[in-house]
Amino acid sequence: MTMVYDALILPFIEFAFMQRALAGAIMLSLSACPVGVFLTLRRMSLTGDAMAHAILPGAAAGFLFYGLEIVPMTIGGLIVGILVALGAGAVARLTVQKEDASMAAFYLISLSLGVLMVSLRGSSVDLMHVLFGTVLALNNDALILIALVSLLTLGMLGIFWRALVAECMDPLFLRSVSRLGSPVHFIFLGLVVTNLVAGFQALGTLLAVGLMILPAAAARFWTQQVAVMCFLAIAIGLVSSVGGLLLSYHVSLPSGPSIMLSAGVFYLVSVVASPRGLLLSRLPRAVHRAA
C-alpha cells in the first residue's frame, strides 16, 4: 500500500511544482479534450496542428520584446491565432478554396515568420522552451490563464452545444433553420486558438494540440454519442496527464512528451482493442442477431 502511495500520491503532496503541474493539466484536460472531440469530428485534426504552429509568431513577438513572460506571449499568440483562423476561415467560406488548403497556406506563412523571429534573438534553448513548454514550471500567471480559458471554454460549449452538434452533424440543416452556422464555426475556431494558447505554456506550441486530439481520437472508438465521447475524452486526458506527470517525475523524462505518450498509449490500445477497433471488427462473429 505504502509503495503505491509513494509512487502515485506522494510526489503531488511533497512538491509544489508537481501540484501546480497537476492543477494545470487537469484544467487543460477539462477544456481542451471536449474541444478536441469536435475538432476530430469535423475532420479538422490537422487544422488544430496547423493552428498550433500558426500561433508561434505571436508568441515569438511577445518573447522578442519582453523575454520569457507569459502575458505578452499569450496575447501575441492569441492575436496571431485569431488572425490566422479568421483569415483561413474567411477564405474557405467566401471563395472556392477549401479550408485545408487555405489553413495550410496561412499557417506555413505564420510558422516561418515565427521561426524567423525566434532566431533573431536567443539561443536554441529559448526556441526549445517555446516549442515544447514546461509543465513543471507553471507560475501563478500561467495557472490563472489556464483557469480562465477552461472556464470560458466550458461556458461556451455549454451555451452553443446544440448548434455545434448540429453544425458538425448536418451543417446544411442548421443553415435552413438558423443563422448560427457561420458564427458557431468561428466561435469554435476561437476556442481552439484560446486552448492552444493556454496549453503552449505547459506543453509547448507543438504538443498543446496533442491533448486535444489524442484523447478525442481514442474516445471515438468506444461510443456512438457525442456527449459520452466528450466525457470519455476528458477522462482519458486526466488519466494521461497524471500518468505522464508521474512518469516524468520518477524516470526524469520531459513532462510534455510524457503526457502525450500516455495519451498515445490510450489511443493505440483503443485502435486495437475497442469494439470497433482493429481486432474485434475483424474477428469472425460466431453469433449474430436475427434482425
Next chain:
Amino acid sequence: MPDLTKDVSSVVQACLNFTDLTLGYDRHPAVHHLNGKVAKGSLLAVVGGNGSGKSTLMKGIAGLLKPMGGTCSIAAGTRLAYLPQQSELDRTFPARVIDLVSLGLWPRRGLLGRHRAEDREAVSRALVAVGLEGFEKRAIDTLSGGQMQRALFARVLVQDADLILLDEPFNAVDEQTILDLIGLVTIWHGEERTVLVVVHDLDLVRAYFPETLLLARHPVAWGPSRQTLSQENLLGARHYREAWNENAPWCAAEASVHGSHGHSHHQDRVKAGAR
C-alpha cells in the same frame, strides 16, 4: 398588386410568391425569370431534366441561395423545412437515430430551450410514423439508404413546418419506402401544409400530385399535373439547351439596365396549364 385581378389563385392565400425570380451560379441563370404563386396548402411536384433548375429553385426558396434578380417571398410566419438532395449530413458522426430526429426540434426550442417531455413524445411519434419504431438507439452509420431517408422524413415531421421542400426524396429508395413516404406527403397535404417535391418519376407525379411545375430553366408549364405533363410540354422541355454556355449573351431583361419591360420575353413560353 395590379395582377391580383387576373390571378385566379389569389382567392386562396399565397404561401410562396415568385416575382421575376432569377437564380443561378456565377451569373449564369439556372432558374430564369420565374413568376407565379404557390397557394397555401398546395402539393406541387417540380419536374424537369437534369440541370433544369429544380434543386436551385429549392435552395432559393430555402434562402440558401440569394436571387440574382427578382424576389421569392414567403408568407410571413411560415415555418420552413428543407430536405436537400445532397444532404451534408455526416453519417460518421457519433449520433443515434433519436439524436438526428431531435435536430428537428430546433425551430421549436432553438439553441437553449429545454427539450420537454412533449418534445420527446413528438420525436417518438415521428419515428413510429415513418416506420422506424425501435430504431431510436441505433447509430446513424448503421442505417441503410431507405432507413436514413425515413429518419430524415421523421425529422421533417418533428419540424412541424408549414412549407415543406423535398428535393428528390425518392431517389435510390425502394418501392415500399416510396409508398410509405408518399403516404406522409399526402398526410401533410391533408393538413393544409404547402409541399413542394422535386420528382423524376412522372407516373408518381400523375398519381399523387395535383399540381406540377415543369421547369427547363424557365417555367415550361405550371398547373394541374395532367395538363402540365402533356406530350407537347414534355417535348418543349426537352428542347432547351442544358449546355453551360460560357459566352451566353446577356439576358435582354438585365442588359436593358434594369429595364421596366422585365421578363415578358419568357412569359409567352409558359404554355398550357399556365395560370
